[in-house]
Every structure is written in C-alpha cells, then in structure tokens.
Amino acid sequence: MRWLKTPLKRDFYARPTVDVARGLLGKILVRGETAARIVETEAYLGEGDLAAHSAAGLTDRTRVIFGPPGHAYVYLSYGVHHCLDVVAETDGRPGCVLIRAAEPVAGIGVMQTRRPKARRLLDLASGPGKLAAALGLTLAHNGLDVTRSPELTIHEARPRSEFAIAVGPRVGISKSVELPLRFSIADNEHVSRSR
DNA sequence: GGTAGGATGGGCT
DNA sequence: GCCCATCCTACCC
Numbered sequence: 001m002r003w004l005k006t007p008l009k010r011d012f013y014a015r016p017t018v019d020v021a022r023g024l025l026g027k028i029l030v031r032g033e034t035a036a037r038i039v040e041t042e043a044y045l046g047e048g049d050l051a052a053h054s055a056a057g058l059t060d061r062t063r064v065i066f067g068p069p070g071h072a073y074v075y076l077s078y079g080v081h082h083c084l085d086v087v088a089e090t091d092g093r094p095g096c097v098l099i100r101a102a103e104p105v106a107g108i109g110v111m112q113t114r115r116p117k118a119r120r121l122l123d124l125a126s127g128p129g130k131l132a133a134a135l136g137l138t139l140a141h142n143g144l145d146v147t148r149s150p151e152l153t154i155h156e157a158r159p160r161s162e163f164a165i166a167v168g169p170r171v172g173i174s175k176s177v178e179l180p181l182r183f184s185i186a187d188n189e190h191v192s193r194s195r
Numbered sequence: 196g197g198t199a200g201g202a203t204g205g206g207c208t
Numbered sequence: 209g210c211c212c213a214t215c216c217t218a219c220c221c
Binding site for chain 3: 042044051052053075077078079080081083085098100117127128129130133170171172173174192
C-alpha cells in the first residue's frame with residue numbers, strides 16, 4: 001500500500017470532531033520508516049462529553065486539545081502506555097480523535113522490535129497503547145503538527161479504498177458511555193478487541 | 196476458549 | 209487520595 005507524499009492539510013482537521021474521526025479511517029499514519037493504516041477511532045467532544053480529558057477545562061495537560069487543529073495530543077494512560085489523539089475543531093475549541101487501532105503497512109520489522117511481546121501481526125497495533133508503542137510515540141511527541149512535522153504525519157492512501165463504517169459506544173470509559181462515538185472500518189481484523 | 200487482577204504514574208479534587 | 213480513553217499474564221474452564 002502507498003500514500004500521497006503531501007500530508008493531509010489543516011482544513012481536514014478544522015471540522016466537527018465526529019467528521020474528523022470518521023474521515024481518519026483508512027488514512028495512513030507515517031512515522032519515519034514505519035507506517036500504518038488507521039482502522040479504528042473515537043471522538044472526544046468539547047461539549048456534553050464527560051469522558052473527554054478536556055471536560056475538566058483548560059489545564060497544562062489539555063492545552064493542546066484547545067489549540068489549533070491538526071496537532072498530536074499524546075498522553076500517558078494508566079501510568080504505563082502512551083496514546084495518540086489528533087486535535088480537531090477550530091483554534092480555541094476543544095475536540096480530539098483517539099486513534100485506537102491501525103493496520104501495519106510499512107516498517108513492520110521495526111514495529112516488531114518496539115513491541116517484542118506481540119506474537120502476531122494482528123497484535124502489533126490493535127489498541128491505542130499498542131499503536132503508540134509500535135510507532136515509537138512518547139510524551140515527547142505531544143503537540144507535534146501532523147500536517148508538517150518530520151516526526152509524524154497523516155496521509156491519504158493510494159489507492160483510496162471503499163469501506164463501510166461501524167459505529168458504537170467507546171471503549172474503556174465510564175462516563176458518557178451512551179454516546180455512539182467509536183468508529184471503525186467494518187469487519188477489519190486489526191481493530192481492538194477490548195470492551 | 197475466557198477473564199480477573201496487577202503494574203504504574205500523572206492529573207485533578 | 210482517587211481516578212483512570214490500557215496491556216499482559218496467570219489461571220480457569
């Protein structure tokens with residue numbers, strides 16, 4: 001699989017968070033020689049969403065979410081794993097998309113060395129913590145501009161594929177569970193399994 | 196096949 | 209001091 005040389009532009013991200021979450025499915029995350037096709041996302045909204053980190057308001061940690069769209073929000077989950085989000089909405093309005101799972105498409109050997117415990121290709125990036133580890137992302141990457149950073153960009157796939165989108169409740173949260181904000185490529189094998 | 200529980204640290208009340 | 213946007217292992221069908 002290949003992808004366009006030019007990354008997705010700012011206006012792709014400067015839209016309602018749900019549109020960005022759906023739009024990111026099938027796109028290619030590129031980090032150095034490693035690349036992966038996004039197959040599962042979750043939207044975290046700026047209003048009426050108690051599960052979103054930004055629900056607590058603007059703090060040092062959530063500053064990036066309130067900033068301009070098209071930037072990476074990376075945080076430490078459960079003190080152990082890193083997770084990658086991409087900021088949506090216009091500057092000043094919170095909203096971000098958690099990238100939950102991806103299908104490795106390049107640099108698979110490198111990803112395997114970063115995730116020595118993964119036994120199968122299907123285990124490499126089929127969860128937010130696994131994905132961040134496979135791509136080698138840490139807190140140092142928080143705030144990166146994914147429309148132009150040499151470290152991390154997101155691209156249109158070539159050829160662009162057709163697929164149905166499955167919608168359901170988000171994973172691993174206790175608040176605002178009723179909101180249908182999890183999106184995935186229907187029947188894709190690389191989606192996360194956890195509930 | 197399935198799941199319960201531990202690891203582990205930063206953010207927020 | 210409590211709460212997590214998780215992953216992995218051990219152990220049990």
